Amino acid sequence: ETVVGKLVGLERVSNEDRLWRLSIAYHEDTTGFELPQFLNVVFGNTSIKANVQVEDIKLSKGLADAFPGPRFGTEGLHKLVGVALGE
Numbered sequence: 001e002t003v004v005g006k007l008v009g010l011e012r013v014s015n016e017d018r019l020w021r022l023s024i025a026y027h028e029d030t031t032g033f034e035l036p037q038f039l040n041v042v043f044g045n046t047s048i049k050a051n052v053q054v055e056d057i058k059l060s061k062g063l064a065d066a067f068p069g070p071r072f073g074t075e076g077l078h079k080l081v082g083v084a085l086g087e
Helices: 035-043 061-066 073-081
Strands: 005-014 019-026
Antiparallel strands (some): 005 019
8 A cells, every 4th residue: 555645743833823743754756756746746735725834845865866956056047037146
């Protein structure tokens, strides 16, 4: 049986506001190592739930290798779109 997401952490943030912080682990194969599918796995289900937000993402070594980040860095990206750094 394949589990899409597994609860690996649960922490109460506020008693008054009934806020909780959850940590959910996904098997990296659920992304197909494709960025659009990765975004769908992370944000797809949470975007349809009221009062739920993604606060942090930690990548496995396999996903970090598959998604190494912007090729040109922050300065290069600003240059490509014609916007000065800090704007």
